[in-house]
Amino acid sequence: MAGKIVINSERCKGCGLCVVVCPRKTIVISGISNKNGYFPAQTDNGDCTGCAACAVVCPEAIIEVLREGSGRVIVAIEPGKEKKPTLTKEKA
Amino acid sequence: MTERGQSSRGGDKRVLMCGNEALAEAAIMAGCDAYFGYPITPQNEISAYMARRMPDEGRVFLQSESELAAINMVFGASATGQRTMTSSSSPGISLMQEGISYLAGAELPAVVVNVMRGGPGLGNIAPSQGDYFQATRGGGHGDYRTIVFGPSSVQELADCMLLAFDLADLYRMPVMVLADGILGQMMEPIVLKEKPRRDLPAKEWALTGAEGRPQNIVRSLWLGEGVLEELNCTLRDRYEQIQKNEVICEQHDVDDAEIVVVAYGVAARIVCAAVQKAKQDGIKAGWIRPVTLWPFPIEQISKAADELRIFLVVEMSNGQMVEDVRLAVSGKAPVVFYGRPGGGVPTVDEIFELIKQLTLRSKTPI
């Protein structure tokens, strides 16, 4: 587990976009609703790389992404290459 | 850039100016930062004048693509704390009503000049007072008022511009100056002199960029339960305060008059001459001239109606202000109307004859 995401499940509306874009398929929709009646996204972070694809598409901006290692990391996925996400270290 | 309240053209000298240009120069003196407008007769001298003068004073002039755009440019500039105005004539003012309602809802100051022409529809370009209802009842949708001035000379037109900007800022609302084609086009000698100004609060609500402070929001949308009602009540309290403090009204020889003629704007000039003629003829006549059309001089007219006398209302319309006079008189005295709509201008002789007839009739035993 090189990365980790934290989903604010009480604010999640269960749209499932994060589930679709996760290259490692580590996010699922919960079978238990939150207080607002939505079935939120949840994860065990099993294969998470910290690529942040889920956070990039989250309309509610409620996913925080963490990663092993030093320095800030941004996801570099160019159009047409998203099947193979790669991570690039940004200059400190 | 000249300081607010100054203009390179101000001074004590008597100058011959048309109403449209005089009000424009007065706006510059009042510190108008930006003018936005769209051409329409009979007020085109305003934008032409502003196009020449505003850049000289380091201020903004822009001809918009429509009246809709003009009033919304005013809306934008006003939201950032600038003193701003637009002008138009009747059909154009109708188009601006959306924006005026938003200004009222967002509690933004602005000055709107309406140089009225004949209507409805495209009507004609002759002078008219047909927009009294629209101006004094808000004009757009929703529960609001605008302060409305109805000046009757070029000098007064210029003077009320200064006050209009101050009251707009003081009460955070749109203020309308209601002139007509005659007043806009005619020239009279005037003196463009600085007048005493109001103390005005700082515009802490203005959108200036949220540097080191919480976000400011300017809005007219209030969806929460009861929130809009609360705003409407705040506005109502403000309107009551304005009704109490800001009425301007001129009256002459009312106390012993058997007939009181009420008129505003250019019609009031004609009435004034007709009343003088009647007095020379031995008729006890007086006249009342509302300068602020909203707030309307309810008290002054009501008080005049405490004695039994005839009220004659003269307008360049089919009868609009007469309804306010009737409300103020409240059944205490007879109210008679005489009007010339569609660009017609009453003559001194017409009014004089009517005054004679009305006062004769009241003396005739039944």
Place this chain on the structure above:
Amino acid sequence: MTAEGLYEEIVIAGFGGQGIILAGRLLAQTAMLAGKEVTYMPSYGAEVRGGTANCMVVIAEKKIACPVVGRPDSLIVMNKASLNKFAQRLKKGGLLVMNTSLIDSEPQLDESIEIVAVPADELAVELGSQKSANMVALGAYLQKRGYLSPDAAAQALADVLAERHHKTLPVNIAALHKGGEFAQRHCPV
């Protein structure tokens, strides 16, 4: 008409390009500089496009009621169409100044109305500027009425003439005087 009771309503009319508006502005400016109350009301909008032009001037010692003139005391007409349009509105005992250069017929008017017939265009041509016919007519009017002089108008002219036309000041001033002299010679008060 005494100076004290002065309340003079004037209509000036002609076709576009004859300097009707300028003549009216000049009359108003002259009156203002003489300390009188004055209003000046131009015809405006669609009606001035390609056709007639007119303006209304009211000059008085006291406050002026209405700038719109229904029945003028004086009428200055520069062409026939304007004569036809306005002549019948003249007050009894009024004054008609008409440009006979462009008006060939005698108007049928109340006999109390005094007529000053000025060949304004011809007199202006004599000065080398037909465009100054308006000043000739105004000069004749001022001389005839007498409450303001052609010379006072000459002094006010620079105030109302656009700066780009200031080179025409001398000929226009000469035209004002020429009109005045014509009125004095042919229609003594």
Place this chain on the structure above:
Amino acid sequence: MKTVFERTPTLKDCPTHYCPGCGHGIAHRLIAETIDELGIRGRTIGIAPVGCAVLAYDYLDVDMIEVAHGRAPAVATGMKRTNPDKIIFSYQGDGDLASIGAGEILHAGHRGEQITVIFINNAVFGMTGGQMAPTTMLEQVTATTPKGRTAAGEGYPLQVAELLVTLPGTIYVERCALSSVAQVRNTKKAIKHAFELQLSGAQGLSLVEVLSPCPTYWRLSPAKAMEWIESHMTKVFPLGQLKGGR
């Protein structure tokens, strides 16, 4: 572990009123990130439209104004002309910008106002219940085109970006989409470029059109809505830098 992605400060930490899978939330975030990255919160004024994003000021923590339907470019003009040092952006939907406000955007572009316009195109009126927008696709079913839009009946989808490209007053026009991670990232770059242009004092209007999903009124799941943008919308509204490359 270190945090590599979190909510940017200018995006307020509160729930939105948008439907699940709506693109507005993403677009708001991209604008907020841009403002924070450029350090311009203290000199930015935003304009909210009438439409689903009418409450944008509840989410974007900058000075904001909410204006009449379609009039944002005129309001922006009034603001920028009197405050040339401020960064003015309008955020408008397709009903607001392309329908009732077509005149205002055209003339602001025509005059070359130095403003930034973010144009959210989701091919439908969302707020009023899924009626036809000028940008509604042919055959697309909406509340007011129950049998699908026809060219003969309602006309073709309006290509605003292409229209604005023809005006000398526009300096940068790009059409982006929120249909995938990569496209979202690309949209961010476009938005940032548009703001940077204004910051640099470039003379003219920049507009970023964003193809955005409306799962509710497209009657699609959020994931299918994203696919529909690419399979259908980009055919009529091709993506790319139409004017003024970055």
